[in-house]
Amino acid sequence: MTFGMIATIIIFILLLLIGIPISLVLIITSISYILLSGDTTLLSSVSQKMFSGIDNFGLLAIPLFMLAGELMNFGGITSRLISFAKVLIGHFRGGLAYVAIIANMFLASILGSANAQAAMMSKVMVPEMEKEGYSRDFSSALTLASSIVAPIIPPSMLFIIYGTLTGASIGDLFMAGIIPGILIGVSFIIVIGFLNRKENFPKSERGTMKEVINNFLSVIPALLIPFIIIYGILSGMFTPTESAAVACIIAIIIGFSYRQLKVSDLPEIFKNTVVNTATITFLIVMANVFGFILAYEQIPQTLANSMLNLSDSPIVFLLLVNILLLLLGAVLDGIAALIILVPVLIPLLATYQIDPVHFGVIITINLTIGLLTPPVGTGLFIVSSVAEISIERLVRALLPFLIVSVLMLFIITYWEDAVLWIPSLIKN
Template identity: 75%
Template structure:
C-alpha cells in the first residue's frame, strides 16, 4: 500500500523502492533481513556486465559532443529526404542508426527531439506529428544492440548478453519497418511535404562525411557477432572510436570533456541507485515468496506457454503505464523467471519480449517518461502528443505480439551463430 501511495503522489521510483523497503525492514524488526540487506544491495552491482552501462553512456555523450549524431541525421536526410514524407522516414532511419550506439530510449528521444522536431516543423510537418514520430522511433534504442535493458536483464538472469544483443536485431528492424508503414499510410491521406533532391556531389560528400561515424555501430555489432569481444569490451572500444572521430571531425574539444564526463557520471549514478534500491525491494519480495505465489496463480490459469506469454504481455503493458522500464525489469524478472522453466520458454526470447514490452511503456500515459521528455523539449501539449502517438503505439503492440508468438523471428540470428 505504501508503495502505491508514494508512486501516485509522484515520488521518484528509486526513492519509492528505497523508502518502501526500509519501512518494511524497520516494521518487521527481523534481524536476519536487516543484517543481509547491505550485502544484497551491493551484490546487485557486483556484476561485470553492468560496466557496459556507463561505457555506452559515455560513447553516446562523446558522439553527441563530437558531431557524429548530426552527421548521421544529415546522411539519412540527403538520401531519402526528397521523397514525399521523406523527413518523417529520416526520423525513423536516423533513430535506428543511433540505436546501435546509444542503447537508451530516453536519451535518444531527448537528443532527437532537439534535432528533428524543429527541422520537420520548418519543412511543414505539424509539431505534434514530428514529436510523435521522433518519440516512437526512439523505442528501437533498447532493442537494436547495444541495449541497457538487455544488459540489466542478462545480469539478473544469467542469460547471454551477446545472445540478447543478437536477438534484438530483427525485432528492432521490425519496429522501424512498422513505423515506416504507418508513415506511408498517413502520407497517402495527408500528402506530407518533401525536400529538394540533393545533387550527386552532395550525396557523395555526405556519404564520405558519415563513413567514420558508421565505424561505431559496425564495430559494435560485427565485434559481438564475430566473437571478437564481449558486449562490455565493445562499449569500451566504442568510447575510444567516438573519442577519436570527434577530434577528426574537429568538433570535440578538450574543454568539453569535463561536462561530458559529468553527464555520464550523473546518468550512471541515477541508474545505479535505481538498481540498488530495486535489488533490495526484490530481496524482500523473494523473502515473502511472492514469485512462488505468482507461479501457482499462473499455472492455475493455464499450462499453455502461449497463453502465459499473452497474459504476461497484458500485465507488462499495464505495468509500463505506471512504472519506469528499468525499475519494472529489476522488480519483475525475479518474480517471472521461475515460470520460464515450468513453461519451457527460452530466457533470451522472453528477455526480448519483456524489454520491448516495458519500452512501449515510454509511449503510454500516465507515466510514460518518453511522453514527458518530448513534450517538454518540443513544447507540445502532453494530451496532444498522446493522441498523435496512438497509431505508432498500436503498431508497436502489433509487432510485440508477432514477436511473442513467432519465436524464430527473435532467435534466428542467435541460433545461426550457435550452429
C-alpha cells in the same frame, strides 16, 4: 500474504501516486515492510543486497556505453547521420518523417538508451520538421515513437541488465534484438505511408549525386561503430562490456577527426555520464533490495503457482505476461520494472519451455512501450519539455504508433524465429 506485505503494497501505491521518484519508493517500501513485519533482523541483509545488486562485471558496460553516446553526440555524429538519411530519401513525399525513423535506427545502434535518443532527436528533428511544414504534434510524436528502437537494436542498456540478472548471454541478446528492431522501424514507416495519403506531407529537394557521395563518406566512420561492436562480440575478440570501451575509443577518434569534439567538451561529457550512470545504478541498488523483500515473502512462488493453475499453455502464459507488463510499464520505470519482475518470472520459463533470450526481447519491447504511455512514461515528459508541447496533444498524436507498437510486440512474442534466428546462425 501477511499484514506487513499488504501494508507495504498500499504504501508503494500511495508513494507512486504522489510522485515520489521510483528509486526512493522502492527503498522506502522495503524498509517499511521490515519495520511493519517486526523482523528487524532483515535490516542486516539490506546493505549486502545493495552491494550485490551492482556487484556484476556486466553492469560496467552501462557507463561506458553512456560515455560513448555522449562522445558521439558532441562529436557531430548525430547531425551527420541525419544529413545522410535526408539526402538519401528526403525528396520523397513525407521524406523527412522517414528520415526521422531511419536516423533513429542508426542512432539506436550507437546509443542504446531511448530517453537519451528521444531528448537528442527532439532538439534536432522537431524544429527541422516544423520548418518543412509538418505539425509540431506529429513531429514530436514521431520522434518519441522512433526512439523506442534504441533499447532493442544493439547495444542496449536493458539487455545488459537483463543478462546480468538472468545469466543469459548478453551477446545473444544483442543479436536477437536486430530483427525485432528493424521490424518495428519498418512498421512505423508503413504507418507514415498511410498517414501520408491523408495529410499529404511535404517533401524536400532531391540531393545531387555529389551531395549523396559526400554525405556517405562523412558518415562512414560513424556507421562503422555498430559493426565493430557486433563483429567484436561475435568473433570473441571482446565481451559486450569490453565492446563498450572500444566504442568510447572509436567515438573519441571520430569526434576529433570531425573537428567537432573539443577537449573543453570533456568535463561536460564526463559530468553527464556520471549523473546518468549514478541515477541508473541507484535505481538498480534499490530495486535489488525490493526484490529481496518480494523473495522473502515468496511472491515469485505464489505468482508461479497462480500462473500454472490458470493454464499450462505457453501461449496463454505469454499473453498474460504481456498484459501484465503493458499495465506495469505505464506506471513503473522500465529499469525498475525489469529488475523487480525478472526474478519473479524467470523461474517460470523452464516450465513453459520459453527461451530466456526470446523472453528478454519480449520484456524489453514491452517495457520500452511504457516510455510512451501515461502517467509515468518518461519519454513523454522528455519530448513534451524539449519540444514544448502538452502531454495531451503528444499522446493523441502518438496513438497510431502506440497501436502498431503493441501489434508488433505480439507478432514478436509468438514469432520466435524472428528473435532467435540470428543467434542460432552464430551458434551454428
